[in-house]
Amino acid sequence: MTIRKTVLVGTLLLLAAPGVWAQHAVDAAKFSVSGVKLGMDWEVAQRAASGFMQVPASAVKPFSLNNPMTGRSQPMGFRVASPNGSLLVRFSAEPDLNGAVRVSAVEYEIPWSQENAERLRQAALEKYGPSSNGVEGVSLQWCAYPNENLGIGCADMGHQGQAEQAVLEAVGTKLSLTDKGAHIRIQRYLDSKRSTTPRF
Template sequence: MEKKLRCLQKRLMSHSVYAALLLLCTSVSAEPRSIDARQLDLAGVKSGMDYNEALTAASNYLHAPKDKFKPEQFPAVNVVIGKKEPGWFTYDSNGAKLTVYFEGRVPIDKARPLVVWLVRYEVPWSQDNAAAMGKAAMQKYGTASNAPNTLPMQWCDNPSPNIGLGCPKDTSHAYLELNQTALVLTDPSWQQARFRFVDAQKKVTPGF
């Protein structure tokens, strides 16, 4: 009898350990996946690249000559640089469109005056195109930070523990987001640096 009790206890312990491990694995797999979007590229372009780097990267990645990428036609004066510089360039091919947006680099770098802060790639809406974009994004970037949510799919280094909330869109963290047929890589830190630069130019020391 005692031998049977020991055997039963061992089985119960074994089942308990298995259940605990299963629960642990399930909880781990459900945790948001952290990934630094600044290390990701969209059509070869990454946050932090300058204009020529981004143009070369996109040209190589898409196998398209550089003259097919159209810069902003009538640029305004860039407040950081103090002269007219294109705020973006675009590339269209068979309905797919890539747009790369730039800020003036802060701290100022005369050799690399512009910096990529946002990249957008989109294709015409259709259910098939949306499914193809989702599949391609998963293959390239891996499981989204807010998986299993798919509307939108997001990748970032600070996902909310509540996967329903996904990636918080604050001013210091980069994120990649796929919404149906539009994929956008955003690094707001460069834009915030420009805001601070402009504010600093307005600073006045009271002298009354």
């Protein structure tokens, strides 16, 4: 048998093996990164982050941005640095809460090295279980709606709710948990405020 035929047969057997390329749907909104979960309010998220990373409250460094619902600048995120890595927490205004902000993204990162990247990948698999994109590639993703194309990642269109799902992703030495629907909800609200009936 030629090398080409051997590779082809091996690939077909791998694809046919049960569970090898199986997708794993999971609600990433239930996950936490460094103690912080999506949807937490400001005070709860700060306490969770400082407690988990074992740093004093003074180590939590807030930053301000414009709240698109109120038009005012206010704290919309914070950073925490510790010997075990850095944490960035972002907040978004929620239309259903009259513009109150809630956690919409959490990013944890450690210094880059090939060894650290492998450590983070293994730690993520141990903590969160099998990734949803079915293969252990460069990027691991966890979500409720994996893409129909195996190995691609998480779906972001088509089925109702896919575009607004929570996604956990591990790439290199960074772990990020994101509410994909946060931007969509605020954009939908702003669009509704701009709605008008043309008369000409």
